[in-house]
Amino acid sequence: MANPVVYVLNGPNLNxxxxxxxxxxxxxxxxxxxxxxxxxxxxxxxxxEMRQSNHEGHLxxxxxxxQAEGAKAILLNAAAYTHTSIALHDxxxxxxxxxxxxxxxxxxxxxxxxxxxxxGMAAVDCVSGHGAKSYLIALEKxxxx
Numbered sequence: 001m002a003n004p005v006v007y008v009l010n011g012p013n014l015n016x017x018x019x020x021x022x023x024x025x026x027x028x029x030x031x032x033x034x035x036x037x038x039x040x041x042x043x044x045x046x047x048x049e050m051r052q053s054n055h056e057g058h059l060x061x062x063x064x065x066x067q068a069e070g071a072k073a074i075l076l077n078a079a080a081y082t083h084t085s086i087a088l089h090d091x092x093x094x095x096x097x098x099x100x101x102x103x104x105x106x107x108x109x110x111x112x113x114x115x116x117x118x119x120g121m122a123a124v125d126c127v128s129g130h131g132a133k134s135y136l137i138a139l140e141k142x143x144x145x
Contacts, residue, residue: 003047004072006142007097008037008135009062010052011079017104025104028132040136044143046072056081060091067095073142075135077102082119092122098145100138103128 010030013020018029028036034050041048049071051062059078066074076099078088092099099122106129107114120126124145127138 003041003045005047005049005066005069006041006073006075006139007062007066007071008034008048008050008075008077009059010050010077011056011059011081012054014077014079015052015054026131033132033135036132037135037139040139044139046139046142056085056087060087063088063091063095063097063099067097071097073097073145074099075102075138075142076100076119076123077104077135078119082107082117083114085118089118089122092119098124100124100141101126101128102134102138104131104134105129 014030017025018027018032030052034048037048037050053059059081063074074097078085081088082101101117101119101123107117125141127134130137
């Protein structure tokens with residue numbers, strides 16, 4: 001029997017992690033984060049499906065796919081779409097698969113426009129401010145969902 005799958009969806013500009021504003025986002029790349037998640041997921045009896053897109057519609061389609069495929073949960077770092085996308089909010093509300101919002105930095109300590117999270121209004125939980133470890137902390141919450 002296959003292990004339950006957790007989709008890890010990453011939004012715009014996260015493909016640039018490691019070089020993009022490392023003083024805010026750290027020096028880990030998305031591939032580094034994927035490796036850490038895969039190792040921990042194995043220990044938890046889970047599988048990871050890691051994806052990144054700079055296009056909002058891809059994130060929505062992947063959330064629909066996660067539900068259709070019976071994913072255990074979705075970890076979503078919607079990046080800037082967190083603060084702008086009612087479409088992502090509605091997609092989260094439209095599916096039964098639980099979504100955990102993830103952020104490398106803590107949006108509440110940054111610019112005021114980052115204090116609103118449309119993703120967070122629909123997600124079951126949020127982990128932020130721990131750098132790459134935010135993903136690992138979020139993954140630890142999945143077995144209890």
